[in-house]
Amino acid sequence: MRFVLALLLLLTGGCDLLPRDTAETSERIAAQRAIRVGVVTPIGAEGDRFLDALARDTSARVERRTESLEPLLVALEHGELDLVVGRFAHDSSWRERVALTPPLDGVKDGDRPLAVHAAARNGENRWIMRLERLARANAR
Amino acid sequence: MSDVKPPTKLRPVLKRAMRLEYWNVFWTLTIVATMGLAMGQSQAMKTAWIEDMLGLVPPLAFLVAARLELKGRPSRWFQFGFERAGGLGFFVAAVALTAVGLQLLWDAGSTLAARERATVASMVVFGHEIWAGWPMLAAQVYAMIPPFLIARRELPLAEELNDKLLHTDALMNKANWMTGAAGCAGVIGLGLGWWWADAAAAAAISVSVIKDGIDSLRSSTAELIDGAPRALGDDSLCDEAEAVKALLREVFPAADVRLRETGRVIRAEVHGAIPPEPRAHPALYWPGDPDRAWRLAQVSFVPPRD
Numbered sequence: 001m002r003f004v005l006a007l008l009l010l011l012t013g014g015c016d017l018l019p020r021d022t023a024e025t026s027e028r029i030a031a032q033r034a035i036r037v038g039v040v041t042p043i044g045a046e047g048d049r050f051l052d053a054l055a056r057d058t059s060a061r062v063e064r065r066t067e068s069l070e071p072l073l074v075a076l077e078h079g080e081l082d083l084v085v086g087r088f089a090h091d092s093s094w095r096e097r098v099a100l101t102p103p104l105d106g107v108k109d110g111d112r113p114l115a116v117h118a119a120a121r122n123g124e125n126r127w128i129m130r131l132e133r134l135a136r137a138n139a140r
Numbered sequence: 141m142s143d144v145k146p147p148t149k150l151r152p153v154l155k156r157a158m159r160l161e162y163w164n165v166f167w168t169l170t171i172v173a174t175m176g177l178a179m180g181q182s183q184a185m186k187t188a189w190i191e192d193m194l195g196l197v198p199p200l201a202f203l204v205a206a207r208l209e210l211k212g213r214p215s216r217w218f219q220f221g222f223e224r225a226g227g228l229g230f231f232v233a234a235v236a237l238t239a240v241g242l243q244l245l246w247d248a249g250s251t252l253a254a255r256e257r258a259t260v261a262s263m264v265v266f267g268h269e270i271w272a273g274w275p276m277l278a279a280q281v282y283a284m285i286p287p288f289l290i291a292r293r294e295l296p297l298a299e300e301l302n303d304k305l306l307h308t309d310a311l312m313n314k315a316n317w318m319t320g321a322a323g324c325a326g327v328i329g330l331g332l333g334w335w336w337a338d339a340a341a342a343a344a345i346s347v348s349v350i351k352d353g354i355d356s357l358r359s360s361t362a363e364l365i366d367g368a369p370r371a372l373g374d375d376s377l378c379d380e381a382e383a384v385k386a387l388l389r390e391v392f393p394a395a396d397v398r399l400r401e402t403g404r405v406i407r408a409e410v411h412g413a414i415p416p417e418p419r420a421h422p423a424l425y426w427p428g429d430p431d432r433a434w435r436l437a438q439v440s441f442v443p444p445r446d
Contacts, residue, residue, distance in 0.1 A: 018331035019271050022257045099259040123257025123335050125271070132262045133269055 019125035025082050026126045033060040038072030040086030046105040047116050050138045054083075057134060067097050073098060077119055083131065084119045094119070099128045106139030147434035150301060150404075157297045157306055158206050160290065161199040164309070167286035168196050178279035180272050181260050182191065182340045183251045184326035185280070187244050189321045192283060195316050197236035197351045198309035201229035205305060209403070223403035230305040230362040237312050238353030244319070244346035251339035258338060260330055273331045277324055284320035287313035299372060302404040302435060304363075307372050315349040369401035380428055381406050384436055388428045391416075405437035415441040 010081070012052055021027070035058060037051065055062050065081070073094055074083045088100060090110040099122050103115035118135060120128045175189040208222035235257035263272045291313035298306035329337020358375040362368070369381035381399050388397045388410055395413035399406055408425070426433035 018328070019260065019273060020331065022330075022333050022335040024333070042435060099261060116393035121257070122259045123330075125259060125261055125273075125330070125333075128261040129269070136264070136269070136375065 010045070015139065019129065020033050021126050022123035025121065025124040026130070027077050029058055029060050029082060029127075032111055033053060033058075035060050035062050035083060036081045038075060038084040038086075039064050039066050039082045040069045040072060040084070041066055043087075043116055044105070046130050046138060049083065050104045050118065053134050053138060054131070057130065074118065075117060079121060080096050082120070082127070085116065087114045088117045088119070089114055098122060099124070100133035101128075101131045102139065104135055144433065147376060149221065153297060153300050154206055154210065156204060157294075157301060157303070160293055161202050161206075161299065161306075161309070164199040164286075164290050165196060165203075167290070168192060168199070171283045171286065172196075174279045174282055178272075178275045180258075180260050180276065182260055182276060182323075182327060182330065183247055183256070184319075184323040184337060184342045185249045185276055187342055188280065188283065188316075188323045190243060191240045191316060191319050194236050194240045195312050196289070198233035198305065198312050199231075201232045202226075202303075202309060205229040220402075223405065226303060226305050226403045227363045227401075230356070231364060233305055233308040233312070234353060234356035234360045237308060237315070238350060238357055240315065241346050241350030241353045244342055244349060248339040248343035248346060252336060252343065253287065255335070256339075257335040258330055260327070271331070272357075273327050276327050278321045280320050280327065284317040284324075287316040287320070291317070302372065303407070304356070304370075304372060311352045311356065315345070315352065318345050318348070344356045363401050366400040368399055369406050378406075380432065380435060383427045384408060384425060387425055388439070391425070402437075404435070406435050407438040407440070408436065409440050409442060411442045412444045413441055414443045 014137055035054065039047075040047065051062050051064075066091055068084050069084070072086070074082065075081045076084050076098060084098070085104075088094065090113060094100075098119040100117040100119050103109055107115055118131050120131055146321075155340055171192050172189065175185065175192060179185045179189050203226040205222075205228070208225040212218070212222035212225075214221045245393070260271070260273045260276065262269045263275070264270075265275075291310045294310040294313065298310055319342070322345045326338030326341045329341070355374045359370040361372055362375070369377065369378040371378045378401075381401070384406060385397050385399055385408075388408060389395075392410050392413040396411040398409045398411065401407070408422075420439075422436045422439045423433040425439055426436045
């Protein structure tokens with residue numbers, strides 16, 4: 001019973017506090033005002049629009065690094081990047097290892113063999129929620 | 141003489157236990173559905189879901205065994221009836237409980253070793269974006285309530301019936317609601333940015349589940365291979381059976397007294413003694429509470445060779 005009460009308190013008081021990032025990506029971006037983004041060209045107009053919206057939303061500048069997908073995703077996993085924007089197959093095995101946003105161009109996930117997504121490091125839940133919100137807005 | 145049907149006075153209790161187990165199966169199915177919908181990438185959610193599904197094994201085993209015990213008639217093929225069906229069900233339930241504990245420990249250990257970070261991000265509910273952890277917490281809290289209430293009702297019934305299968309199911313339900321609590325702590329921990337909280341909570345719970353499972357396994361195998369009757373909750377020798385043995389030794393000092401348990405009843409063999417005249421009902425050798433005398437179903441004698 002005491003546990004349930006404590007849980008309810010947490011639920012009512014902590015709505016905005018949760019979730020937080022396991023590796024503090026959001027805090028670092030807020031402090032340094034810079035987002036380290038890996039880009040696999042071409043990301044199309046929707047990819048650029050998404051990155052602009054992200055820069056406005058976080059009041060941070062976007063530092064782009066262009067390379068092929070695999071090295072960028074490995075760098076993302078190691079915490080050397082905050083985000084990778086590129087085209088992913090709907091059944092890509094990377095979906096287990098990184099967190100993908102919904103497609104940036106509004107196509108339903110899985111409707112096309114390839115779609116532009118933003119990928120973040122797993123466990124950066126506050127950061128991923130922000131990316132997902134912007135991706136949904138971008139698609140509209 | 142020995143009866144192959146459960147004692148008449150136990151039948152309503154057994155039926156009450158069966159009704160409780162039907163409810164148990166129903167609530168477990170609703171939990172499996174709810175958890176399946178809310179389950180995301182959380183390790184604790186996934187293990188709790190698997191545990192909930194395995195949680196169906198003891199009540200189903202109990203229902204099959206109790207039905208056989210109540211309705212099954214001795215036949216040419218099963219001349220002693222089906223009183224030992226519960227013993228087999230107890231073994232199956234013990235295997236399930238141990239498997240759940242090992243599965244929990246393995247999952248938690250490998251998540252910790254790989255330093256895996258679970259992503260629990262947003263989901264859209266009626267046009268609103270919310271953290272997916274909230275529905276997970278709601279599902280976990282829901283999943284804790286039925287097992288908690290059912291376990292509390294099962295324990296007194298298991299004691300009255302001396303039913304180890306029902307007792308194991310109560311342990312399984314206890315494991316389920318404790319895992320639910322661990323799952324809540326894990327999801328909140330994840331929300332707070334502690335990637336290890338989820339798995340660490342699951343690992344701590346799994347150790348107690350494995351202990352209960354191994355105790356049940358030892359006790360159930362003892363019953364299947366004619367070991368001495370064991371206590372209800374663990375693998376120690378049953379006090380009631382020890383008292384019976386002491387009494388029989390007192391009455392037949394030169395004899396070798398052997399006890400075993402078939403289902404919920406105890407059977408005694410007195411080797412090296414001649415049956416007393418006039419013949420005595422097994423209940424007369426029951427030293428404890430007369431209401432529990434049904435536990436001693438048989439006292440057989442093997443006279444000395446000369």
